Amino acid sequence: MKKWIYRSLIELTNHQFLSNLIKNFTQSKISKPFIKSYAKLYQLNQDEMMDELHTYSSLHDLFTRKLKLHAREIIKDTNAVTSPVDGVIEDFGAITANKEMIVKGKPYSIQEMIGEHTNIDKYIDGIFIILYLSPKHYHRIHSPVTGELIKQYALGTKSYPVNRLGLKYGRSPLAKNYRVVSEVEHNKGTVLVVKVGAMFINSVECTALSNTWVKGEEIAYFSFGSTVVLLFEKNTFSLNNEIQTPKDVKMGELLGYLTDK
Structure with missing residues (x-):
């Protein structure tokens, strides 16, 4: 019964x-x-949580939990691009x-996804690169590169599922759902970081305190x-050849390297 409830929470709804x-x-x-x-159903790793499970006052607080310092290691190489999320x-x-x-x-229009602003x-x-976060994952998003935020805007109003079936059979959720598009200029070019919501009309909360990421x-x-969704400018990124699909990744793990144009 509980599993049905939780699946309903995830897979519902655009109403x-x-x-x-x-x-x-x-x-x-x-x-x-x-x-x-x-936490039991989705086998959450409580050892890495910043706070004890009993201190969370709502499911939302649990979804948006923070991790202990050094729970994730970030690759230091300047040109290394790291995963922005667990997913x-x-x-x-x-x-x-x-x-x-x-x-x-299934084809997705990049122009439709990022709009006319870019x-x-x-x-x-x-x-x-498309990274999906399931209910079990840590839900905070981190910068995949060091650079300057040069543009950021929100698009869309839908909240279709963005899981594997949603991507395959849904109504273009990456281009229809509420999403926040951020363009970041790094030392080799630019990257678009598109954060696509799946539940609730506005399920993306921006927390960066500076335009320098x-x-x-x-x-x-x-x-x-x-x-x-990460979109790299032409000839500025080389994918890690160990990447395959589907592949579990943790925030901070290597996705590839920035390259000269």
């Missing part, structure tokens, strides 16, 4: 009334009795001349499981 109902429940103290069973690499590949990326055999041309023939520092968090 605003139900989304708001679930949001209010997870953020209220009424949800606290579910914390222990949620699963669901897909990667080249951005096509048609301004698309092929995800689970010049897409320099990203054609660049690399994309340092690799490994927190920049945002998700209120529920969701997805981060």
Whole structure:
């Protein structure tokens, strides 16, 4: 019964009334009795949590938990690009001349995903990586590179599921859902960090205190499981050849290296 409830929380819903109902429940103290069973069901690693399980006052507090200092190691190499999240690499590949990326055999318009605010041309023939966060994952997002935030804006109003089935059969959730697009200029070029919400109309909270992003520092968090899409400018990124799909990664682990154009 509990498993059905939790799956319903994750896989529901694009209906605003139900989304708001679930949001209010997870953020209220009424949800606290579910914390222990949620942690058990999803086998959360309590040893790495900053706080003891019993101190969280709601499911939302648990979803957005912080980790102990040094729970994740960040690769120091200046040109190393690290995973911004704990999650699963669901897909990667080249951005096509048609301004698309092929995800689970399905084309997604990059232009539709990032909107008209950003010049897409320099990203054609660049690399994309899609990282999915499930309910069990740590939900805070960290910068994959050191650089300067030059642009950030929000798009979309939907909240379709972004899990594997959602990507394959859904209504283009990466291009329809509420999302925050951040463009960062690093020492080799630019990268787009697209944070795609999955539950609630606004499930992405930006926390960066400066426009200067340092690799490994927190920049945002998700209120529920969701997805981060990284888009690298052409000829500025070389993918780690150990990357495959699906592949579990931790925040701070190597995705690849920045390269000269």
